[in-house]
Structure formats: C-alpha cells, structure tokens
Amino acid sequence: MCILVQLLLAATLQAPAEGEALWQAGKRLEALDAMAAELTVRPEDRVLRLRLVERELELSRFQGALAHARPLGPAGRGAIGRALYFLGRYAEALEYLSRDQADEVLLAVESLRALGRIAEADSLLPRVRGLWGSEHPAYRLLKGRKLLREGDGPGAALEFEAVLARAPLEAEAHFGLGRALLASGKRAAALAQLERHRRLMPLLDRLDFARHGLALAPGGPANQAALGDALRALLDFDMRLKQTGLPGEARAAYARAFAGARGADLVPIALRAARFEVEVLDRPDLGLALLEEALLRHEAVRLRVRAADLCGTLAEYARARAHLETALHARPSDQSIQQRLAELNRAKEVK
Amino acid sequence: MRRLFLLALACLAGCADAPVDAPPLRFSQRAGAARLAFIHVAGISSQRQLPETMGAGAAVFDADLDGDLDLYFVQSGALPLQAERAGEPPNELWLNDGGMRFSNHTAMSGDAAHRGYGMGASVGDTNGDGYEDLFVTNLGADVLLAGEPGASFRDVTGAAGISVTGWSGGAIFFDPDNDGDLDLFITGYLEIDIEHPQVCGLQREGWRSYCHPDAYAGVPDSYWLNLGDGRFRDATESAGLCDSAGKGLGAVASDLDGDGHLDIYVANDSVENRLWLGDGAGHFKDGTLLAGVGVNGLGLTEAGMGLATGDVDGDLQLDLFVTNFDDESNTLYRAEGAGLFSDITQIAGLEGSSRLSVGFGALLEDFDGDGDLDIAVANGHIIHNIELYHDGKTWAQKPLLWAGDGAGHFENVSATSGDLCATAVVGRGLYAGDLDGDGDLDLVLTECNGAARLFENLGQDERAVVLSGLPRGTLVEFHLRDGTTILREAGPQPSYFGSGSARLHFSGGAISGLDLRLPGGPSLSWPAPLAPGHYRVRLDPLELVPEPRERSAK
Numbered sequence: 001m002c003i004l005v006q007l008l009l010a011a012t013l014q015a016p017a018e019g020e021a022l023w024q025a026g027k028r029l030e031a032l033d034a035m036a037a038e039l040t041v042r043p044e045d046r047v048l049r050l051r052l053v054e055r056e057l058e059l060s061r062f063q064g065a066l067a068h069a070r071p072l073g074p075a076g077r078g079a080i081g082r083a084l085y086f087l088g089r090y091a092e093a094l095e096y097l098s099r100d101q102a103d104e105v106l107l108a109v110e111s112l113r114a115l116g117r118i119a120e121a122d123s124l125l126p127r128v129r130g131l132w133g134s135e136h137p138a139y140r141l142l143k144g145r146k147l148l149r150e151g152d153g154p155g156a157a158l159e160f161e162a163v164l165a166r167a168p169l170e171a172e173a174h175f176g177l178g179r180a181l182l183a184s185g186k187r188a189a190a191l192a193q194l195e196r197h198r199r200l201m202p203l204l205d206r207l208d209f210a211r212h213g214l215a216l217a218p219g220g221p222a223n224q225a226a227l228g229d230a231l232r233a234l235l236d237f238d239m240r241l242k243q244t245g246l247p248g249e250a251r252a253a254y255a256r257a258f259a260g261a262r263g264a265d266l267v268p269i270a271l272r273a274a275r276f277e278v279e280v281l282d283r284p285d286l287g288l289a290l291l292e293e294a295l296l297r298h299e300a301v302r303l304r305v306r307a308a309d310l311c312g313t314l315a316e317y318a319r320a321r322a323h324l325e326t327a328l329h330a331r332p333s334d335q336s337i338q339q340r341l342a343e344l345n346r347a348k349e350v351k
Numbered sequence: 352m353r354r355l356f357l358l359a360l361a362c363l364a365g366c367a368d369a370p371v372d373a374p375p376l377r378f379s380q381r382a383g384a385a386r387l388a389f390i391h392v393a394g395i396s397s398q399r400q401l402p403e404t405m406g407a408g409a410a411v412f413d414a415d416l417d418g419d420l421d422l423y424f425v426q427s428g429a430l431p432l433q434a435e436r437a438g439e440p441p442n443e444l445w446l447n448d449g450g451m452r453f454s455n456h457t458a459m460s461g462d463a464a465h466r467g468y469g470m471g472a473s474v475g476d477t478n479g480d481g482y483e484d485l486f487v488t489n490l491g492a493d494v495l496l497a498g499e500p501g502a503s504f505r506d507v508t509g510a511a512g513i514s515v516t517g518w519s520g521g522a523i524f525f526d527p528d529n530d531g532d533l534d535l536f537i538t539g540y541l542e543i544d545i546e547h548p549q550v551c552g553l554q555r556e557g558w559r560s561y562c563h564p565d566a567y568a569g570v571p572d573s574y575w576l577n578l579g580d581g582r583f584r585d586a587t588e589s590a591g592l593c594d595s596a597g598k599g600l601g602a603v604a605s606d607l608d609g610d611g612h613l614d615i616y617v618a619n620d621s622v623e624n625r626l627w628l629g630d631g632a633g634h635f636k637d638g639t640l641l642a643g644v645g646v647n648g649l650g651l652t653e654a655g656m657g658l659a660t661g662d663v664d665g666d667l668q669l670d671l672f673v674t675n676f677d678d679e680s681n682t683l684y685r686a687e688g689a690g691l692f693s694d695i696t697q698i699a700g701l702e703g704s705s706r707l708s709v710g711f712g713a714l715l716e717d718f719d720g721d722g723d724l725d726i727a728v729a730n731g732h733i734i735h736n737i738e739l740y741h742d743g744k745t746w747a748q749k750p751l752l753w754a755g756d757g758a759g760h761f762e763n764v765s766a767t768s769g770d771l772c773a774t775a776v777v778g779r780g781l782y783a784g785d786l787d788g789d790g791d792l793d794l795v796l797t798e799c800n801g802a803a804r805l806f807e808n809l810g811q812d813e814r815a816v817v818l819s820g821l822p823r824g825t826l827v828e829f830h831l832r833d834g835t836t837i838l839r840e841a842g843p844q845p846s847y848f849g850s851g852s853a854r855l856h857f858s859g860g861a862i863s864g865l866d867l868r869l870p871g872g873p874s875l876s877w878p879a880p881l882a883p884g885h886y887r888v889r890l891d892p893l894e895l896v897p898e899p900r901e902r903s904a905k
Contacts, residue, residue, distance in 0.1 A: 029555070060741040087743040088707035114680075114703035116760075175650025179643060182691075187641075194640040198623060201652050205621065209565045216553050216740075 018048070019055075026219030028059055039068070046072060053079045059215065062086045078104050090114045099124065102131040106138060122146050137167040144176050153183030168241060169234065171197070171204055203237055206230045224257035225269045228276065235280050247281060258290065263298055270294035271306055284313045301327045301334070308340060312347075320344055376719040376754055376764055378771035378794060378806035385805045387422070387453045389443050393800035394429040394468070395735075397559075398548045401541070402430060402490045402518070404561050404733050406711065406779025406799030408471040408848030411786075412483050414456075415502035418898070419447040420784045420852055421456075422795060423485060424803055425469035430545055431491050436466040442487065446502060451787035451807060462496050463504035470540075471780075471848030475524030475533040475823070478581055486535060488519035488848070490545075493537065495583075512582045517570045518543055521848055525604035525823055527613045528633030529871030532577040534586075536615055538599025539570030552736075560734045564620045564654070569598040572617060576633065591635045597622050601658040601713075603845050605669050605824055606870060608638065608690035613824045613870045616644065618655025618673050628690070631871040641691065644671060644684050648694030653679045654709075657781070657847035661715035661724045662838040663699070664759030667828065669840060674710025674728055674847070677744060681705040681713070681728060685759060695759060701726070704763045708748045709733060711847040712781025716792050720812040722837055722859020723757035727771070729778030729796050729847070747775035750796065771806045783844070784852030790815035790883070792856055797849075815858040816881055819898070820888040823853065826868040832861040832880075858883075867893070 019034035035052040042048060049068055056065035057079060066083040069076035081096030081104060090111040097104040097111065105127050112121035125146065128139045144159030157180035163173035178194035181187075207230040213223040231250035235241050254273035261269045274287035291307040294300075304327035311320035321344055328337045381387075393403045407425040414421040421444065428439030441464035445453040457464045467489035477484045482498030493515040496504035508514075513535070520538040527534060541564060549567075552560035572595040576586035587593070592615075601618035608614060612631035618624050623645040628638035639645040646652050654676035663670045668686035675681055680702045684692040696702045705728065712729035719725065730748035737744045752768045753761035765772035771794065780797035786805065787793060790812035796804045818827065821841035829837045837860075843853040862881040867888075868874050875893045885898040 029553075060743075063742040088703065090703045111703075113697045114706060116697055116700035116702065118698060171646075171650040173650075175646060178640075182641065191640060197650060198640060198645065201623060201646065201650075205565065205652055209563065 020051070023055065026217065028055075028216055028218070032056060032059065032061065032064075036064075036068075043071075046075070050075065050079075057082055057086075060086070082107060085111055088114075099127050100131075105131055109142065118149075135162070135166075137163040137170060137173075141170065141173060141176075144173065144180070148176055148180050148183065151183065153180045153185075156180035157184060168238070168244065169200075169204060169207075171201060174200060200237060203230070203233050206233060219260060221257040221260035221262075221265060221269060224253045224260065225272060228253035228257060229272060232272075232276050232280060242280070250276060251281070258294070264300070266294055266298045267300045267302055270303060274306060274310070278310065278313075284310050288314065288316075299330075301330050301337075304330075305337060305340065308344075312344065317344060317347065375767070375809070376725065376752065377767070377769035377809045379809055380770035381451055381805040381807045385451050385453055387445055387803060387805055388455070389422075389424040389445065389803040391424070391427065391798060391800055391803070392440050393427050395800055396430070399551070399559050399561050399735075400430055400545060400548050401543060401561050401564075401567070402427070402468060402470075402545075404735065404799060405470065406731070406777070406797060406848070407469045408521075408780040408846075408850075409782055409795055409797050409803065410472040410474045410485065410843075410850040411782045411784035411795060411852045412474045412843075412850065414444060414460075414483065414498065415446055416482070417447075419449055419788060420786050421446045421502070422453065422803075423463065423472055423474075424797065425472050425487060425848070426466075427468050427470075427490075428466065429468075431468045432545060436468075439466045439468075441466045442469055442472075444502060444504075447786060449788070451793065451805065456502055459501065459503065461499070461503040462494070462506035465494055465496070465506070467491050467494065470519060471521050472850060473522040473524050473535075473845070474843060474850045474853070477524065477533045477535075477577060479532065486522045486524065486537075488515075488522050488537060490518045490543075492516045493519050493522070507581065510581060512584065513575055514585075515573060519570075520600040521602045521845055523602050523604050523615075523845055525613055526870065527604065527615075527629045527631070527635075528576070529612075529631055530577075530579070530633075532579050534577045534633070535575040535583060536572065536592075536602055536604065537575070538572050538602050538617055539596070540600060540620070541567040541598055542570055543567055553739075557736065558739055560736055560740070564598050567598075569596040569619075569622065571596045572599050572602070586633070590633055592627060594637070595625060597625060600656050601673075601845060601847055603658040603660055603671075605660040605671075605840060606826065606868075607660070607669055607671065607686070607692075608642070609668060609686070609688075610690075611868065611871060614638070616658065616660075616671060618658050620656070621652060621654045621676075623652050624655050624673065638690060643694070644692050647679070647682050648696070651679070653682060656709075656711045657713035657728070657845075659713040659715035659726075659844055659846065660840060662840075663715065663724050663755055663757075663761075665757050665835075665837065667836065667838045669826075669838075670715075670759075672713055672715055672726060674705075674713045677707055677709050677732065679706070681710045699759055700761050700763075701753065704753070704765075705751060707744060708751065710751075711779045712796065712849075713846055714781055714783050714794075714844065714851070716783050716844075717856065717858065718752075718783075718792055718808060718810070719754065720791060720810055720814060720858035721757075722857075723755040725755045726753040726761060727751070727781060727783075727794065729776075729781035731777035731779060731799060745775065747777050749773070749775045750778055750781070769806075769809065776804070777801060780847050780849045782846055782849050782851040785815075785817070785854065785856065790817070790856070790858070792852075812856075812858050814883050815856050816862060816883055817885045818855040818857075818888050818895070819853065819885070821853075821855060821867070822869055822890075824870040827855060827857075828866040828868070829857050829859060829862050830864045830866070831859065832863050835860070 019031040022031035053069045062083040069079040077096045084093035097108040140159045148156035160173040160177035174197040181190035210227040210230040257269045274290045277283045277287035288310040304323045308320040308323035410423040443457040444460040446456045470488040473486045485496040494508045497507045518540045520540040522537045524533040551562035574587045575583040597619040612629040615627040626639045627635035657674040659672045671684040685695040708730040710728045714727045732746045754764045777799040782795045783792040791808040791810040794806040825841040843850040864878045886895040
C-alpha cells in the first residue's frame, strides 16, 4: 500500500468503551452494529458518533461514515473528506480536506492528482513539507515524483533514495529510483534497481493481501500466520530489514496466531513461528520454547521431531531423546525418527 | 521496392478541407430491433468458483463473407465437473442480415456451437483459405475452429496439434515471424481445483465471496507456431516466452517499441504485466523492466484485464491502455520513444473516474469521427457481494466513455453518451465494429451471466475511410490536406477475451495520402487523395480496391 495512504489510515482515533469491546474482540461488524444502535439511542453523543465514523472508515463503510459524520459539523469535516475520497468523489473531498492537517493535506494532493490537476497538487508541496517536515518520506516521495515528471533524473533519484533510507518497503520509491536512474542515463544501475523492484513487488503484494485479510477478521489465526509469513518473506529478501520494526511485527503476528490456534491447526503455525525464531532471529531457544508450549496444547509428531532437532542444536541431548522417543512411540516404523535417534546416540558416543 | 499501383479514385466531396467537427458522442441501445438474444450463463453456484465471475468474450467478424459484421459469443454454462457437456448451452453465432439485424445461425454453424466452459475468442484466417477461423479459450481444452463456406466451422484442434487444457484467458492470432501465416499466443490464467473449491471471504452468512487471484498459482502463457500445413507446434520455449507464469488475461500484439516488429503485451491479474519484444523472426525477449509497463507509475502491480493500443497524443507512436481492478484505476502508458513508456493516467484525466470501477473490455477508437482516439470501457466487479465489503462499490457497474482531444487528454463524457453508460451491468467484453454499415463504430458489450447488448453509434459518419484486408498490426499513417499526419493501427483489437472488427476506420479529415508500415515489411505509400468509402487493401502491389456498399436502413 502507498505510504501516503498508510499514514492516513494509521491516523485513527483511540476509541473507548461500548461496542469497543466487540471491536477489540475482533468482532468488527458486530461492533459497528452495536455502535450504530447506541447512536440511535444517544444521537447527541458526539464522542460515540466520532468513534463510529472512524471505525466505519477503517472497515470501508464510507457511505455510513459520510452519513454519520455530517451532523458533527466542523469536527466531522476531515472524516467526510476521507470518506468522499475513498468513494471516488475527489472534487467534493477537496472541499472538506484541510490543508492545515498533516494527514488531510496528503489526501488533498492525491485527490487533485486523481482529478488530473497536477499543477495544483504540486502547489501543495510546501504545505506538505511544512506539516510533515522536509525529511519525511511522504514529502520526499512527492518531491521525487515531481522531479521525475519534470525530467530531473538525478534530482529524483536523490529523493527516492532518501525515501528508501527511511521507508525501505516503499514500492513507488523503488520503482521511481529505477526510472530516475534510467532518466539519468545510468542504464545498468537502473536495470538492477528495476530488477530489485520486480523481485520485491510480489512480496509486498503478499503483505498487502495478508493485511487485507485481517481487516474484518483480525482474530483469525490463519490470517495472522499469513501476515507473519509475508513479513518473514520480506526479511528473507533483505536481511537489512531486521533493523526495522518488521521482525517485531512478524513475531507479534505469529504470537497472535499461536495464541488463537486450536487443535491440529496449531501445528503448522507453531512450526512456522519456531522457524522464524530460529532462522530469522537466531533464537533457537525461543523456537524450542514455542514448540514445547505447543506440545502442551496439542500432541503432534512433527512438533516433537522439530523440537528434538532444536534440542540437538542447543546440545540438549537428553531433551532431544525424550522428544524423539515420544515421537517414535506414536510412529514406531518412522525411519526418519529412528535415524535421528541413531545419530543422537552416535553424537553421545563421540562426546 | 514494391510497385505502386494507383487506382484512379475520384476525389469526391469528402476530399474537401471541411473542418472536422466532433458530433455528439452518443450511443443508443438496440435491443429488440436487432433481434439479438444471446444470454451468457455463468453457472453461478454457492461454491463461488472464480471462473463463474470472469465472464466471456465475443468476436466481431464477417463469418459468412457477405460484407457485414457478424457476432460470435462465447458461452460458459455449468462448471465442467464432468466431461459430458451435451446439456450445456453452446457458443452462439449470430449473422448480420444487414443494418444491424441479426439471426441466430448457431444450429448451422457446425462446431462453432462449441460447449466448453468458455472464456474468449480470437479470429484469424490461419490456413489462408479466405475464411476466418476461430480460436476459443476455455476453462478446459481450448479449440481451433476452421471456417468453412456457409458460416460453418469445423473443430480442427487435434489435427492442428494444439493442446491447451488448463484455464486460458485471451488469445491472439498474429504473425510475429513474418512468414505469412498466423501464429497463436494464449494467456494462461490460474490453476484452479474445481473439485475442491477454496473458501474466501468472511465466514459469515452471505459473505462468502470469490477468491482473489492471489489465492491461486498462475498458468504459463503459450505460443503456438503455425507450420503452414494446418498444424501448429508449441514454440513457447524456443520463442523465448519463458517465465510467463503470470495469471494472464488480456494480450495484444502490436509494435510497441517502434522497431517494425510485432511485440506481445500481456495484462496479468494482480502480478506484473509483461512486454515481450519481438525480433521479427518469432523470438522474443522480456522488455518489461526498461519499458516501464509492468507496473503503474507508483510502482504497483495492478490487476490487468483488458487492453487497447493506439496513438492517443498524435506523436505517431503507439500508446497502451490497460483496464484494472478497483482502487487502481485504468492505466494509460504513453510511448516516450526508444521503447520507453510513462504512466500518464493522471495527466490524461483518466484516474479519478476509473478508480472505483473494475475495468474489463477496453477500446481505443475514434467513436465521434473527429480524428482523435476515444476510450470506452466495460466495467463490473468480480465480487458479487462487494457492497458488503465496501459500501461504495457494486457488482454491476456502468460502462465509461471518455472523449480524446488528440493530445493525450480525455474528458469523461459518460453522462451524455446516451444508453451506453446509463445502466449498470456486470460488464466484461466490449468490442467495436460498424455493425450497421453507416461508417461509424458501434459497440457490443458482453455481460457476465447476462444478456449481450448492442449499442448503435448515432454518429452516422459519411466521411469515414474504411480499410479492410490489412495485415494485423499494420500501422497506417494518414496524411491530411492540412499537413497533419494521424497514426492508426490495423486490428483486430482484443479488448478483453475477444476480438473487435479488423477493419480500420478513419474519419479525421481529408486524406491526401497514406503510408503503410507492415509488420516486418517495407513501408508502402499511397500518395493520392482518398475519398470516403470502403476499400479492400491488396499488397504487392499495393491496391486500394473500392468496395461498394449499400447504406443500411436504420
């Protein structure tokens, strides 16, 4: 998703009470219904109305948000502007979007561009700089766009590089940098950058898809694990991303998936979460802990075998043997388990 | 150099330097009077299998060689859970009886009454016998249907050696190796297990929806080389068209890098689109990255569906238009020279008006006869219950129409376009052709699980020069009395899953001469004025043979 839109969507209110319990429980549609019902009882409750509008915007209930925001007067103008924007009513949105609010000015820029009013969009760049700061990726991305369109390849390249330094997953900056290098006559560098963008895009699409899957059903363990997998794929693509918030986000997604999974559904999730700890974060101890916790909730040979392998890595041979023997008890003729046990015995003898 | 053969053509009234005024761009739906009654059956089920919502295409061509344009509609039916499909509705061939009145010829069309779970159709004379052949893509085995006298067709798939059995999307006949016969390119779409449908959407009553293409693996495209004796050979790898497992829907063959050879552009669904640059000898290399046409200007992949090519800004280079999913907008790529393109969707004024719709059929044609290319798009969402997920979106959507100014800018004229954009439909295919023989381009729209619709262009263009018989992909430069030159490309245009009329219509002004740039061949010049009318183009030597036509009664 475009960084500009992400910034806008992130700017939601902290909502309190009532239907909020349903919302926090992941029952988002029910939460909206509850809030709307409350509002019919207390139509003058502006806090509730504003909370409902924000939640409706989050769940793509733009018509609903529009209807509920209108009675808010000036306080609802930003929400109305956002709803109109996402309903494709850009000219109307421009009447409501403030040029003095950081998030709204970005939507105003995008609205103007959607209407083909490029010069007017460019004229808002100083406002964006003033509200977001001259080094913020949102500003530098817009500046890079403008320079590239004007044929200033080297200037645009500088802007896109600056964006990537702070927002390494910004697709437009990756692509724009390639185009800017091409416009600068640096064909080989451009091709390399565009190739990098090509390899990155499926991963970003996967991440986007995973996040969309969580919008309405945030409590679904499979969806949470899919988010973890998508984030992990990005970390595999570029381990420098370990220095960002991605590892933490992935770990949290796996943790939510782990907590929510039941029965046999827990097995693949525990295995993936453990692999993430081991292979990405280099924490076999935490991977093992995850697997052993999963085994307390659901017995599975695959979990036992993987736990035994990690025990081996950690030189916990007795623990490894215990896991393998339990697994072999469940599958007495499994050759891979027998082989692991034999190897464990040899390692013990050597030691 | 080929000998130039000039026919003595009288310069009639149409040669005058009359200013080209754009008449109102309006279409009127022709329903009962046209007697066309094709209804697409999608076999929609509670399983919400993705093929049910992809719709099917159509082809506009002269099946019976009587001079007017006939219609072939691809049908779907129940999903092919078993081999027996005798009870399913067939594809239908409707013959134009003149003046845009049609009769159902399906029962006499032989194997054209095919009963696959159909997707698209492509038209071309693959064996050089003078009759147009059809290639029909399916969910399941695709078929090659050889045209025969009496608007009848014979299934020659086995004899041709073509074996494509997955889920195909669009197909195009073209001659990329310049050997004089038509080869075949087919987009592969998705790997889908009909027996074990995936469940997508919120797990709540009424919320189950069609799965996003991301839920499936892609199917590779394929390229079939015409061996010239009725047989084809799978030449995908030897042609260099590898690594194309890209969820392809639309495909178009045009000389997009201006080197004189036909290239292939593939609109892929939710993954990078591909540009395959042809060398004129049947080999291709991936030119997507440097050309900048794999993603939109924001560097984002889009859900490419339909395609159209044409020179929208008068720089004598082919630009590229792709229809996409909602929240993406359709995308217009402007050729910048040297094979590079820029996404000018926003500058062109096309962004905002197409962001909320899901675009399928795409046309770049001069509908109002002012010499500038206009854009028409059929829209309709994939998700039947999309309003549950976004309360500003709907499954059925209105088509959109933009009038071009010839300089790369477009104005949304949908609201004043008459019937065309008045009704929301689950639009899929959109094809152009002069169905009533009055010189302007009429429209055929296919709806997913609904009736095909005909829209008569109310323009009645007396000034049109119509050229037929041009090799597909031929670029024609019309030199006008006022000193300007306008570029047009010979069709057929594939739009989405289909084939528009291959006839080239031009009505941009009084023609003082023209140049033909044949794919892989020499340029041919016609240095004399050309009066309005229909001409059959013959090559070697170049002849423009007038084809007298009776005006159709309205």
